[in-house]
Amino acid sequence: MDKGGTIIIIEDDEDDRFVLEEAFxxxxxxxxxxxxxxxxxxxxxxxxxxxxxxxxLSDINLPKLNGLELRKKLHTDAELNLRCIPYIFFTTALNHQAVIDAYSSSAQGFFVKPGAFQEVKDTVRVIIEYWKSCAAPNNF
Incomplete structure (x- = not known):
């Protein structure tokens, strides 16, 4: 994890991408x-x-390779896993099984996309500030 590094956002909904970019x-x-x-x-x-x-930041319901499948690939690939990139689900797909599946794949968080812009912004702020405060094995 490089705290100054790129934020990867995997989102197939163009409107959600726009809202996230405005929040950032x-x-x-x-x-x-x-x-x-x-x-x-x-x-x-x-x-x-x-x-x-x-x-x-990844949605769950994605074309070609969904968020859960992607997380599992990143977690089981030794080279990618060594990068220590926090994987956070940011999705509207809230159901009990989705949360279980997310944490079973060693995701570091699961957040439901709020409907109001200010709530999206507040949630993004909490996520980013939390991870900017965390230590990781490869950022010493």
Whole structure:
């Protein structure tokens, strides 16, 4: 985890991407953001890039490779797992099984997307500030 690194956002809904970007702009976090509309393109980017992302915010319901499948691949791939990238689900897919599946895949968080912009902004602030305060094995 590189606290100044890129924030990876995997979201297939264009309106949700717009809202998230507006929230990040208003919050003023300096991290670059990269958006992916499916899990497969995000995985390919992570394999091909030497980027050390700060965090991954991922929807669950995604085309090609859903968020749970992507998380499992990142967790079981030794090279990607060593990057210590926090994987946070940020989704509307709230049901008991989704939460169980998320934490069973060693996700570091599960947040439900609020409907109001201010609540989205508040949730993003909490997530980013928390992880900026955390220590990780590879940021010493």
């Amino acid at each position: 702009k208003e919050l003023g976090f300096p991290n670059q953001r990269r958006y992916f509309s499916d899990g497969l393109s995000a995985l390919e980017y992570l394999y091909e890039s030497t980027d050390r992302p700060f965090i991954i």
